[in-house]
Amino acid sequence: MNWSDYKILLVDDEKDILEFLSYNLRNEGFHIYTASNGKEAVRLSKEIKPHLVLMDVMMPEMDGIAACEEIRSTENLENTLVAFLTARGEDYSQIAGFEAGGDDYITKPIKPKVLVSRVKALLKRRSVTIEDANSGSVNKIVSGELVVDKERYLVVKKGKDITLPRKEFELLSLLISKPEKVFTREEIFDRVWDENIVVGDRTIDVHIRKLREKLGDKYIQTVKGIGYKYVMY
Amino acid sequence: MNWSDYKILLVDDEKDILEFLSYNLRNEGFHIYTASNGKEAVRLSKEIKPHLVLMDVMMPEMDGIAACEEIRSTENLENTLVAFLTARGEDYSQIAGFEAGGDDYITKPIKPKVLVSRVKALLKRRSVTIEDANSGSVNKIVSGELVVDKERYLVVKKGKDITLPRKEFELLSLLISKPEKVFTREEIFDRVWDENIVVGDRTIDVHIRKLREKLGDKYIQTVKGIGYKYVMY
DNA sequence: GGCAGTGTAAATTTAATGTTAAGATAATGT
DNA sequence: ACATTATCTTAACATTAAATTTACACTGCC
Numbered sequence: 001m002n003w004s005d006y007k008i009l010l011v012d013d014e015k016d017i018l019e020f021l022s023y024n025l026r027n028e029g030f031h032i033y034t035a036s037n038g039k040e041a042v043r044l045s046k047e048i049k050p051h052l053v054l055m056d057v058m059m060p061e062m063d064g065i066a067a068c069e070e071i072r073s074t075e076n077l078e079n080t081l082v083a084f085l086t087a088r089g090e091d092y093s094q095i096a097g098f099e100a101g102g103d104d105y106i107t108k109p110i111k112p113k114v115l116v117s118r119v120k121a122l123l124k125r126r127s128v129t130i131e132d133a134n135s136g137s138v139n140k141i142v143s144g145e146l147v148v149d150k151e152r153y154l155v156v157k158k159g160k161d162i163t164l165p166r167k168e169f170e171l172l173s174l175l176i177s178k179p180e181k182v183f184t185r186e187e188i189f190d191r192v193w194d195e196n197i198v199v200g201d202r203t204i205d206v207h208i209r210k211l212r213e214k215l216g217d218k219y220i221q222t223v224k225g226i227g228y229k230y231v232m233y
Numbered sequence: 234m235n236w237s238d239y240k241i242l243l244v245d246d247e248k249d250i251l252e253f254l255s256y257n258l259r260n261e262g263f264h265i266y267t268a269s270n271g272k273e274a275v276r277l278s279k280e281i282k283p284h285l286v287l288m289d290v291m292m293p294e295m296d297g298i299a300a301c302e303e304i305r306s307t308e309n310l311e312n313t314l315v316a317f318l319t320a321r322g323e324d325y326s327q328i329a330g331f332e333a334g335g336d337d338y339i340t341k342p343i344k345p346k347v348l349v350s351r352v353k354a355l356l357k358r359r360s361v362t363i364e365d366a367n368s369g370s371v372n373k374i375v376s377g378e379l380v381v382d383k384e385r386y387l388v389v390k391k392g393k394d395i396t397l398p399r400k401e402f403e404l405l406s407l408l409i410s411k412p413e414k415v416f417t418r419e420e421i422f423d424r425v426w427d428e429n430i431v432v433g434d435r436t437i438d439v440h441i442r443k444l445r446e447k448l449g450d451k452y453i454q455t456v457k458g459i460g461y462k463y464v465m466y
Numbered sequence: 467g468g469c470a471g472t473g474t475a476a477a478t479t480t481a482a483t484g485t486t487a488a489g490a491t492a493a494t495g496t
Numbered sequence: 497a498c499a500t501t502a503t504c505t506t507a508a509c510a511t512t513a514a515a516t517t518t519a520c521a522c523t524g525c526c
Contacts, residue, residue, distance in 0.1 A: 399514080
């Protein structure tokens, strides 16, 4: 996996912590940006559109919760992941952070190894979309080993091209658009098949099977009674 | 936490008990109001909008269960917490049978310390629901160490993902939606199982056991003769 | 001690999905 | 327009995970 596709914005008012976090995450290949207060964080987020904002809860000049709320309500940034850093034992702030829509909370102090694995786990929930310079529409979805190339209408797995027929391609595109999210059968029917078209129960299964055959089993997981989800590798 | 922000309405027909309860709770800083029957309790509730109504089950002039039902169906009071005081050994079945919807059941006699901690627990422990910006449906329920993530269809315990099969997931979702509230077996059947589907007595127990196995014992408590409740940690 | 209610492991049943191959349909080439 | 081919769907059956039941142990209470 190439973590250098990901941009992370670190926000903390203590310079030491910023450096500690930066150092450890840069070592993994991430693109790191930093800010020292909420206002700066919001401004920078709009500018660089990071995939993840890792932010202290308590900060001068607009605290983390307010900043998170502002980021969440900004167009183009709705899908930005926000994780809060909280001092251990600050139980309440954890909840407050979640209420603001935080995707995770991480307690300080934290060991570099743990930090890195938590961050990676979080980023596995987002695929990187690459938009066409002119049309602005999504061109490619990069998610771990897989790249869904909508322009060439094929999937690249570890550098190898795999062509897929339409239904399979669309099904994979849907699942990969939100890694880890469970798509119900109903949702899949709604979004991959035209309205009014009714197909049998086993149709989705067969397409899923073909995808697994071509890509490998591990990428698509079954959640029995609910649906399917894509997971990054 | 500043307990003086909370208003509690005590309802009992015995003056001694009212005084005993008032004294102990006032000492903690709560704002205490009293009523001596169900009718009065309903009237006062509408007026002062207490955070918690602590009420004897058996009373003249409309009993506690009827009063609770009326409070629950009053606009602006749906989220008022209602806890019942019951004599030890009193037949719980009426309470359970009527599905009065009490949030907790406290047996008399009760030691001041225990009373105070139960009341605090009730007021403090609420889970936070996070709704999806687009669909408006509930996305996550955050409750202390546990996060129920409906999108990914799994539970996160202190940063660790735990996957649950459907029935277990739904059962936990229900219990966690109102920490401390005792859900009767009947209520659980109604809300987790489809209508017309009848299952045996031990079915719920087995699911509860599996949940306890996966999450740890402490989160789900048995209230003998009534049902189960989730408590926050 | 004997109920009533609950806990628990293992066996059993049920429901959901996996799988294969054959048939239908749509797209493409000639 | 017809043949050809790839794709999609269906049907039948196998497999598996999950849900439920069974059978009995336990626990507190009068």
